[in-house]
Amino acid sequence: MDFVQLLDMLVHVDKTLGFLIAEYGVYVYAVLFAIIFAETGVVVLFFFPGDTLLFIAGAFCATGQMHLGLLMFLLITAAVLGNTTNYLIGEAVGQRVFTHNYRWINKDALRRTHEFFERHGGKTIILARFVPVVRTFAPFVAGVSDMTFARFQMYNFAGALAWVISLCTAGYLFGNIPIIRDNLTAIVLFGVAVAVVPVALGGLWKFSRRVMGK
Template identity: 80%
Template structure:
């Protein structure tokens, strides 16, 4: 697969999946594994369409072109390993931040973040799975905040399985209904908007309040 094909799949995954299955067969599982791993494991690839891939994958399982159990197992594994890698990267960077005197780093803020993750990090890791962009950065911040590895993995595995299974099963059940199939792009965009817009508005409101206090 060349770069153009990969880009086309990421942008028009609903149309590209059938072609890729016809051309590459079982290798599509490896491709989906790699995309989910990269989206959850590398902060620079936060734009990869994880939600859409899971839903479309489930829809193709309903037609018999893919195996639902195998797909959910592989992508759950990819999501767990991706978050773990992201956590390790954040942890490695975090250790240097805590042990070196960087003037541009607010160590007090880092300490507060660490305390937040110790108290509420589990819920953050699980819920972030269902929010595009946020799910890519949550494990990184957990690592930077020095959230304990055992605690992180407990919620990492729970969130990964819940995310993959729910969206794959939703695609399996609803992905091939005429309305969903004909309006998939609009539905995906609406879902992203519902997830991201409240977060953006909340951040903007906090920024405005901070500026007004000055």
């Protein structure tokens, strides 16, 4: 198996997890740990799966092929460490990301996340866990924005717990129901909408109040 095939397998882990379990056995925990760490810890790997991986992994736990408690512990740890790494990189790079042309940074995604972060503060770290792409950039922007490390870790840990436990549990309970398994992409998109729409509506409400106040 060459690198391109391996990368494609990891990116589409929701379709290949069964093969990974059969091929690598208990080492699949390390593979899943690495994927979650990479998606949350390295801004250029924002395309790695997160939500679908957690859901599908939970579904495999329900079949007895993995242990739910061990899986959640490892992936919560990976999510916390990934965000922490991303925060420290953002803190080290600082405001230079907005003034220098770094090829490895998606400026549009960075700018959108920064604006989102400025509007919603610390709770962004928790909410971002449920929003692809924003999930990867949020801790980086927190570091750039000089959020204190202690405050960041409070939201970081809370967000990791909520994200991993909710999606793994949902997969454990419902992931093996055919209609859900066959429409997973649509369900994940619906979940993203549920996470984003209330925040967007809140932002529009505050904006309209400012406009009307003037």
